[in-house]
Amino acid sequence: MSGERISTCSDAEVKGRFARLWSHMNGDERKDVVQKFAAVFSLMALIVVFSVTSDAFFSVGNAMTVSLQTTSIALLGIGVTVVILTGGIDLSVGSVLALSGTVAGLLVKDGWPIWAAMSMGVLTGMVCGCINGFVVTRLRLAPFIATLGMMLIARGLALQLTGAAPVSQLGEAFGVLGNGSLFRTLSVGANGLPKVIFPGIPYPVLIMIVMAIIVAFILRRLAIGRHIYAVGSNEQASRLAGVNVNSTKMFAYATSGFLAGICGIVLMSRLVTAQPNEGIMYELDAIAAAVIGGTSLMGGVGTISGTMIGAFVISILRNGLNMNGVSSFIQQIIIGCVIIGAVYIDHLRNRR
Amino acid sequence: MVAPAPIVEMKNIGKRFGGIHAVENVSVELRPGEVVGVLGHNGAGKSCLMKILSGAMSRTDGTIMVNGEEVALANPIEARHCGIETIYQSLALADHLDAPANLFLGRELKTRFGTLDDKRMEMEARQALRQLNPNFKNITDTVLNMSGGQRQVIAIARAIYFNARVVIMDEPTAALGPSETAMVAELIEKLREQGIGIFLISHDLNDVFDLCDRVMVMKNGQNVGTHAIDEVTKDDLLNLIILGKLPDNWSPRNLVAS
Ligand SMILES: Nc1ncnc2c1ncn2[C@@H]1O[C@H](COP(=O)(O)OP(=O)(O)OP(=O)(O)O)[C@@H](O)[C@H]1O
Ligand SMILES: [Mg+2]
Numbered sequence: 001m002s003g004e005r006i007s008t009c010s011d012a013e014v015k016g017r018f019a020r021l022w023s024h025m026n027g028d029e030r031k032d033v034v035q036k037f038a039a040v041f042s043l044m045a046l047i048v049v050f051s052v053t054s055d056a057f058f059s060v061g062n063a064m065t066v067s068l069q070t071t072s073i074a075l076l077g078i079g080v081t082v083v084i085l086t087g088g089i090d091l092s093v094g095s096v097l098a099l100s101g102t103v104a105g106l107l108v109k110d111g112w113p114i115w116a117a118m119s120m121g122v123l124t125g126m127v128c129g130c131i132n133g134f135v136v137t138r139l140r141l142a143p144f145i146a147t148l149g150m151m152l153i154a155r156g157l158a159l160q161l162t163g164a165a166p167v168s169q170l171g172e173a174f175g176v177l178g179n180g181s182l183f184r185t186l187s188v189g190a191n192g193l194p195k196v197i198f199p200g201i202p203y204p205v206l207i208m209i210v211m212a213i214i215v216a217f218i219l220r221r222l223a224i225g226r227h228i229y230a231v232g233s234n235e236q237a238s239r240l241a242g243v244n245v246n247s248t249k250m251f252a253y254a255t256s257g258f259l260a261g262i263c264g265i266v267l268m269s270r271l272v273t274a275q276p277n278e279g280i281m282y283e284l285d286a287i288a289a290a291v292i293g294g295t296s297l298m299g300g301v302g303t304i305s306g307t308m309i310g311a312f313v314i315s316i317l318r319n320g321l322n323m324n325g326v327s328s329f330i331q332q333i334i335i336g337c338v339i340i341g342a343v344y345i346d347h348l349r350n351r352r
Numbered sequence: 353m354v355a356p357a358p359i360v361e362m363k364n365i366g367k368r369f370g371g372i373h374a375v376e377n378v379s380v381e382l383r384p385g386e387v388v389g390v391l392g393h394n395g396a397g398k399s400c401l402m403k404i405l406s407g408a409m410s411r412t413d414g415t416i417m418v419n420g421e422e423v424a425l426a427n428p429i430e431a432r433h434c435g436i437e438t439i440y441q442s443l444a445l446a447d448h449l450d451a452p453a454n455l456f457l458g459r460e461l462k463t464r465f466g467t468l469d470d471k472r473m474e475m476e477a478r479q480a481l482r483q484l485n486p487n488f489k490n491i492t493d494t495v496l497n498m499s500g501g502q503r504q505v506i507a508i509a510r511a512i513y514f515n516a517r518v519v520i521m522d523e524p525t526a527a528l529g530p531s532e533t534a535m536v537a538e539l540i541e542k543l544r545e546q547g548i549g550i551f552l553i554s555h556d557l558n559d560v561f562d563l564c565d566r567v568m569v570m571k572n573g574q575n576v577g578t579h580a581i582d583e584v585t586k587d588d589l590l591n592l593i594i595l596g597k598l599p600d601n602w603s604p605r606n607l608v609a610s
């Protein structure tokens with residue numbers, strides 16, 4: 001399928017290079033490329049459809065909104081992907097982000113410098129991840145149970161610490177991370193008001209991209225990444241081959257907690273308020289993003305690029321349906337169908 | 353003929369799970385270039401004994417000497433440092449990784465920046481695999497797509513590449529077809545020629561007679577007899593496996609014949 005799509009490409013140079021690449025690939029790599037193309041293609045299709053059905057959809061402003069919405073799903077999704085690759089699951093990320101954000105907010109209230117408070121927030125997330133890892137590897141509980149427990153504990157802690165009330169008046173500086181952007185260019189218009197020439201790259205989007213690249217690098221190029229796939233493929237074999245299975249899993253849960261922490265401070269910064277109720281059900285979006293992107297819940301299969309595509313699919317779907325005035329109930333139904341459909345197609349492709 | 357010094361000596365090995373004795377007071381040794389068959393009923397304790405030697409299971413009693421030195425073998429990494437490699441039928445490989453990644457799993461080659469050196473691993477793996485089986489082509493497929501024989505070649509290549517002195521094979525041919533079984537038998541010969549000692553767990557008495565120099569029979573966790581292969585018949589072995597003893601009037605086959 002992708003072969004035909006490529007041949008419509010006008011640039012002969014690119015075509016030749018691709019053909020050469022293609023011929024060097026083996027079956028699995030080809031399947032992977034086809035899958036990516038299929039995913040990107042459906043993403044494009046969504047964009048086209050929504051651009052036609054809604055005037056406001058295809059605009060710079062809305063692109064900003066969508067990318068910002070994508071950041072939280074993607075940040076959580078990347079972490080959850082790493083855990084799922086080991087054959088586990090992390091249900092706690094939505095709550096952990098709330099705890100991380102509220103810790104940061106409360107510390108700012110306490111007079112801590114912003115950077116220190118935010119670092120503590122991220123650290124809190126990482127500690128939650130490490131506790132998950134500890135319960136899974138040392139207490140030998142099923143990841144589902146371990147992280148379900150953490151989901152309740154972290155949420156309860158966030159509510160308890162704040163008395164269930166949002167922590168506001170954190171100062172403008174607290175909002176920079178979530179609302180600022182890089183290379184934002186303004187010019188003063190004739191009427192004396194500033195005019196936006198280039199909206200810039202929002203910091204949250206930048207953070208998302210950097211994190212995606214770092215984690216993808218770890219997975220592809222470092223031994224720990226190789227071990228993550230190995231443990232998810234066959235834990236017993238990995239252990240017998242001398243892989244330290246426990247520390248590999250520990251790393252995965254800590255990464256997920258760390259990214260949930262990052263997501264927490266970014267989200268609270270965007271609201272300039274620490275919301276203990278933020279992020280409810282986000283873990284499900286994160287898992288859905290991973291799954292739509294081709295991650296197997298059985299472990300051992302999945303990529304960060306896939307999860308990124310999955311995150312975009314979900315947020316574009318949400319945004320586009322909103323723009324078309326589709327009720328949130330119908331949205332849930334549609335997204336539910338998309339998840340089942342995506343996984344079923346993947347299942348068909350892998351069946352032999 | 354002076355027998356070479358044993359590479360492995362297991363003495364009075366015991367393993368208890370709560371009340372049950374999976375392995376009880378078993379002693380056995382292995383010399384370079386020797387294939388020792390480990391026989392016995394299902395649940396006799398063969399796998400447990402071999403897991404103890406491969407560092408995958410702790411023992412409750414006994415000592416293990418490798419090259420005359422006592423070793424702890426607390427984990428698979430330590431066993432590998434002693435030159436002990438294990439080849440399992442079903443557990444051996446990570447399905448979603450390719451052949452080079454599996455061959456180097458846990459011992460990845462790295463560039464000077466500390467990143468994975470996939471190019472070199474692929475090159476080395478290709479060489480190691482072709483040496484064992486010239487027809488090995490699709491080495492960068494995930495091993496999920498490979499035949500049982502190919503998977504076995506990867507596991508054996510791993511042992512050779514890392515200079516194993518002792519190879520443990522737990523039912524290496526249990527899920528293979530006839531031609532692949534023949535190939536594994538050939539590989540075992542190659543290992544033996546290189547002076548590697550082999551423990552071979554097998555339920556197939558034909559294989560045992562074809563490949564082994566000595567056999568050890570286990571029953572209820574105990575060693576009920578260690579014999580040179582040419583002094584026993586199939587019936588003798590079946591007696592040992594099922595009843596745990598040789599017939600009352602038994603005498604070595606090779607002596608009877610001569
Ligand atoms: N992890 C364990 N916990 C409890 N009991 C065990 C464990 N592993 C093995 N056993 C018991 O130890 C005994 C020996 O098992 P082992 O796997 O060594 O048998 P085996 O000789 O390899 O049999 P098979 O031919 O079926 O592979 C069995 O009774 C088994 O139930
Ligand atoms: Mg066994």
